[in-house]
Amino acid sequence: MTTNMITVSNIKKSFGDKAVLKGVDFNVKSGEVYALLGSNGAGKTTMINILSTLIAPDSGVAMVNGYDVTKDGQNVRSTIALTGQFSALDDIMTGRENLQLMADLWKVPNGRKKVAEVLEMVGMTSAADKRVKSYSGGMKRRVDIAMGLISSRAVLFLDEPTTGLDPEARYEVYEVIKELKSEGTTIVLTTQYLKEAEELADKIAILHDGKIVLEGDFSELQAQHHKAHGKKNADLEDIFLKIVKKGK
Numbered sequence: 001m002t003t004n005m006i007t008v009s010n011i012k013k014s015f016g017d018k019a020v021l022k023g024v025d026f027n028v029k030s031g032e033v034y035a036l037l038g039s040n041g042a043g044k045t046t047m048i049n050i051l052s053t054l055i056a057p058d059s060g061v062a063m064v065n066g067y068d069v070t071k072d073g074q075n076v077r078s079t080i081a082l083t084g085q086f087s088a089l090d091d092i093m094t095g096r097e098n099l100q101l102m103a104d105l106w107k108v109p110n111g112r113k114k115v116a117e118v119l120e121m122v123g124m125t126s127a128a129d130k131r132v133k134s135y136s137g138g139m140k141r142r143v144d145i146a147m148g149l150i151s152s153r154a155v156l157f158l159d160e161p162t163t164g165l166d167p168e169a170r171y172e173v174y175e176v177i178k179e180l181k182s183e184g185t186t187i188v189l190t191t192q193y194l195k196e197a198e199e200l201a202d203k204i205a206i207l208h209d210g211k212i213v214l215e216g217d218f219s220e221l222q223a224q225h226h227k228a229h230g231k232k233n234a235d236l237e238d239i240f241l242k243i244v245k246k247g248k
């Protein structure tokens with residue numbers, strides 16, 4: 001039986017008089033890769049920040065692994081890892097040293113072994129003892145993701161994990177995401193690269209005008225697009241643009 005790892009019901013959030021989330025609903029099953037798409041400013045990061053307890057919603061309920069993000073933040077934080085849009089690595093240390101620091105901070109049992117494991121998981125064992133400043137963008141991002149994995153989290157939030165990376169580095173990050181998925185990690189990712197969602201996600205959701213306006217696996221989105229617009233086998237870009245441009 002597949003259970004929901006994340007449930008989001010009628011979440012609303014405004015900043016001042018600007019309503020960003022106007023009643024967001026979605027569920028993410030355990031082990032699923034869920035891609036949240038939306039234009040710049042649609043509220044993707046806001047949603048991720050609510051789920052990772054960095055900010056509180058104005059109303060609605062969001063549960064992660066059975067814990068309410070507003071009432072049980074501590075337990076939510078022990079379930080999740082978050083890799084944001086900006087690197088948190090210290091450039092003058094090696095990849096391994098950065099990870100070891102994180103393991104020490106979290107008081108991870110057998111920290112050195114865990115560091116070696118996560119380095120292997122993200123394919124960075126051979127470069128682990130080089131300084132971060134010598135890494136390519138893709139290598140840095142892989143160690144960034146590894147930082148979040150040090151304390152074995154069931155849910156990983158990746159906020160634009162490949163923004164600013166060249167195609168080769170993006171591909172390296174895809175491989176890491178696929179590897180984590182194969183190990184059963186539930187992953188919510190936001191992305192501006194529609195191909196990324198097509199390639200990686202079990203389920204794709206489009207956040208527009210404060211709500212999830214379309215959701216499903218890629219073939220379901222195509223079927224919905226076909227029904228609404230009469231066009232078969234649309235690619236995700238067609239589907240996305242049709243929604244985002246509607247009403248403008």
Ligand SMILES: Nc1ncnc2c1ncn2[C@@H]1O[C@H](COP(=O)(O)OP(=O)(O)OP(=O)(O)O)[C@@H](O)[C@H]1O
Pocket residue numbers: 015020038039040041042043044045046047
């Ligand atoms: N702390 C804040 N105070 C005021 N406004 C905010 C705050 N955080 C976000 N916003 C606004 O809320 C809206 C949604 O921002 P958010 O970062 O969630 O969008 P996004 O979909 O992640 O966009 P992007 O793809 O550009 O990262 C934007 O208009 C942003 O300016």
